[in-house]
Amino acid sequence: MVRESVSSGLNSSPENLPPSILVEPSVHSNVSRINGYDAARGVAILGMIVVNYFCIFRSSLRGDLPFKAAADFLSGRAATLFVILAGIGLTLMARKPMLINNAETWMQFHGQIIRRSVILFFMGIIFSQIWTSDILHFYCLFLIVGLFCLQLSTRLFVMIIAFIWLISTGLYTSSTGALIVDTLDFLPNYLLELFDDLFINGQYAFFPWFCFLLTGIWFGHSVMKNPKQQIYIFIAACLIFLVSESIMMLPSWLKLRLNNETAVWVMLENNPFPPSPFFVLSAGSMALMVICCAMMTCRLKYMAWLINSLKNIGRMSLTIYIGHILIGKAAEVVLKENCTPAYYPLAVTLFMVAFVISLCFFCSFWFTCFKYGPLEWLMRKSSTSLPSRPILSNSASRPE
Numbered sequence: 001m002v003r004e005s006v007s008s009g010l011n012s013s014p015e016n017l018p019p020s021i022l023v024e025p026s027v028h029s030n031v032s033r034i035n036g037y038d039a040a041r042g043v044a045i046l047g048m049i050v051v052n053y054f055c056i057f058r059s060s061l062r063g064d065l066p067f068k069a070a071a072d073f074l075s076g077r078a079a080t081l082f083v084i085l086a087g088i089g090l091t092l093m094a095r096k097p098m099l100i101n102n103a104e105t106w107m108q109f110h111g112q113i114i115r116r117s118v119i120l121f122f123m124g125i126i127f128s129q130i131w132t133s134d135i136l137h138f139y140c141l142f143l144i145v146g147l148f149c150l151q152l153s154t155r156l157f158v159m160i161i162a163f164i165w166l167i168s169t170g171l172y173t174s175s176t177g178a179l180i181v182d183t184l185d186f187l188p189n190y191l192l193e194l195f196d197d198l199f200i201n202g203q204y205a206f207f208p209w210f211c212f213l214l215t216g217i218w219f220g221h222s223v224m225k226n227p228k229q230q231i232y233i234f235i236a237a238c239l240i241f242l243v244s245e246s247i248m249m250l251p252s253w254l255k256l257r258l259n260n261e262t263a264v265w266v267m268l269e270n271n272p273f274p275p276s277p278f279f280v281l282s283a284g285s286m287a288l289m290v291i292c293c294a295m296m297t298c299r300l301k302y303m304a305w306l307i308n309s310l311k312n313i314g315r316m317s318l319t320i321y322i323g324h325i326l327i328g329k330a331a332e333v334v335l336k337e338n339c340t341p342a343y344y345p346l347a348v349t350l351f352m353v354a355f356v357i358s359l360c361f362f363c364s365f366w367f368t369c370f371k372y373g374p375l376e377w378l379m380r381k382s383s384t385s386l387p388s389r390p391i392l393s394n395s396a397s398r399p400e
Contacts, residue, residue, distance in 0.1 A: 038310070039294040044081040045313050048324075050352070053348070056332050079204060084212050087212070087215060117139065119379065125137050142209070168277070215288070227295070244285065248279070248282070319374050
């Protein structure tokens with residue numbers, strides 16, 4: 001990731017990736033918005049660590065880990081937050097070409113995003129050999145399609161988001177959440193599998209995950225710079241979250257005995273992978289709540305210590321995304337060989353807590369010495385081409 005510098009009067013950053021992992025805010029972004037954006041990304045990283053470490057370490061355990069409830073609740077929600085943050089970052093990064101609005105600037109911007117997308121696609125394909133739940137290669141599709149949605153009106157955003165949600169709902173309910181594409185005989189097997197993975201059956205398939213990126217683009221356009229709108233969006237998101245969660249709990253509340261093959265049962269499922277229709281609404285609204293909270297909290301001086309810790313973690317999200325999986329898999333082998341079954345859950349929990357605390361100190365130390373995280377720096381250098389001549393006047397910085 002490439003973090004753009006933020007200074008007064010000057011314009012100086014992505015699944016994940018991620019989100020959030022791929023793009024960074026750039027022009028006309030004030031410090032509080034950038035801090036809130038990075039802090040929300042830090043929250044997503046911590047949620048991702050809880051979910052992924054539960055998946056890694058439970059394979060060596062017959063019972064459950066102490067943080068099972070937290071992992072179950074956060075499953076799919078941390079990734080949703082990442083994708084929405086990627087949409088926000090894409091919008092912030094596009095403000096420079098939107099401001100200048102000429103063909104050369106847009107061409108350079110599109111080239112930069114496409115290069116990042118291609119790099120992340122191949123990085124994700126390689127990483128998926130180690131971690132089958134990789135989200136990086138899905139970001140390639142999200143960002144490239146998202147480029148063509150940056151200048152849409154609010155009405156079109158709402159219509160496209162609703163359309164994608166309806167399409168994904170139809171696919172989900174018609175296949176009881178397990179659709180398999182096997183009728184496209186004109187495609188080679190590897191292309192058929194890639195199409196199925198990216199668009200329909202993949203863990204972060206285009207339907208419905210792209211609607212989260214569109215939500216982030218809309219948020220970046222409409223809400224980021226207006227604190228009052230953030231409050232309204234937070235309240236609306238709370239209502240949507242409560243309603244969608246209540247609907248998914250109706251079967252257990254009413255003690256309904258529904259056949260799990262029926263469309264009604266499938267509609268009411270609380271399933272993150274693939275996302276059931278009301279889980280999409282619940283996870284998306286929860287992500288907006290977290291982002292709004294981060295934006296509002298970053299303006300409180302007595303919360304500066306928390307925001308700074310989350311911000312530093314968020315700035316190194318690509319490095320942490322790949323690194324925590326490699327470290328977790330190595331730790332799983334060590335703990336499995338050296339811990340008895342009775343002490344294994346406690347050892348795993350202590351390891352995860354120690355990892356998070358060490359991560360906070362490591363990120364704070366790193367950014368006192370360096371401007372970018374290791375993989376963020378590599379991404380920036382490999383995806384950015386310098387223009388042959390200045391595009392902006394001397395009153396603004398060149399695009400990076």
